[in-house]
Amino acid sequence: GENVEQHPSTLSVQEGDSAVIKCTYSDSASNYFPWYKQELGKRPQLIIDIRSNVGEKKDQRIAVTLNKTAKHFSLHITETQPEDSAVYFCAALFAGSARQLTFGSGTQLTVLP
Amino acid sequence: EAGVTQFPSHSVIEKGQTVTLRCDPISGHDNLYWYRRVMGKEIKFLLHFVKESKQDESGMPNNRFLAERTGGTYSTLKVQPAELEDSGVYFCASSQGAQGRMDTEAFFGQGTRLTVV
Numbered sequence: 001g002e003n004v005e006q007h008p009s010t011l012s013v014q015e016g017d018s019a020v021i022k023c024t025y026s027d028s029a030s031n032y033f034p035w036y037k038q039e040l041g042k043r044p045q046l047i048i049d050i051r052s053n054v055g056e057k058k059d060q061r062i063a064v065t066l067n068k069t070a071k072h073f074s075l076h077i078t079e080t081q082p083e084d085s086a087v088y089f090c091a092a093l094f095a096g097s098a099r100q101l102t103f104g105s106g107t108q109l110t111v112l113p
Numbered sequence: 114e115a116g117v118t119q120f121p122s123h124s125v126i127e128k129g130q131t132v133t134l135r136c137d138p139i140s141g142h143d144n145l146y147w148y149r150r151v152m153g154k155e156i157k158f159l160l161h162f163v164k165e166s167k168q169d170e171s172g173m174p175n176n177r178f179l180a181e182r183t184g185g186t187y188s189t190l191k192v193q194p195a196e197l198e199d200s201g202v203y204f205c206a207s208s209q210g211a212q213g214r215m216d217t218e219a220f221f222g223q224g225t226r227l228t229v230v
Binding site: 004006034036041042043044045046049089091100101102103104105106 | 146153169204
């Protein structure tokens, strides 16, 4: 079935450094890839998304890259701040009749002051 | 504008009991989804409503789970009888995408943490 793998499961960085989280997906026809951030005790919130017709998208300190050939996409956070600490989930929308989001297992990012 | 709301926020029940979770989506969102996260694992799809109709319920684990969305507004997810492995956080999400599409932003509720003891 459809599968999204996410790495690493935990990531600690010093404040000001960059953080990169990577995901791979199984269905080459997938066409939508959102990233969600879930702070402790709060709901998952969309922070950035990318569609399959685009290779990269940036929003201030956050960027997402997509390699359709290799079937992987990555989240890049630059100049990390303590408030970036959260669990980050990648997801992929698989084509076909189902068309629901399949999520990765999450990455606990800790930004150390 | 109110976001997606879920009730209760926490529920602790004994094995064999029944629990009903409720989700109120954002007003006007036809798409409503239920997801579940078991400790430390991925957020797994359970089912998808378009208005009052079940578009896809392929993620429902077994017939102990029953979801309804009467009138196409709020939704309930009932677990009867609950088992230990049902413990986890149940998320509801809604989106505005046309024709059941989910490639528009899905807004999540805060989740219901269910613990079965």
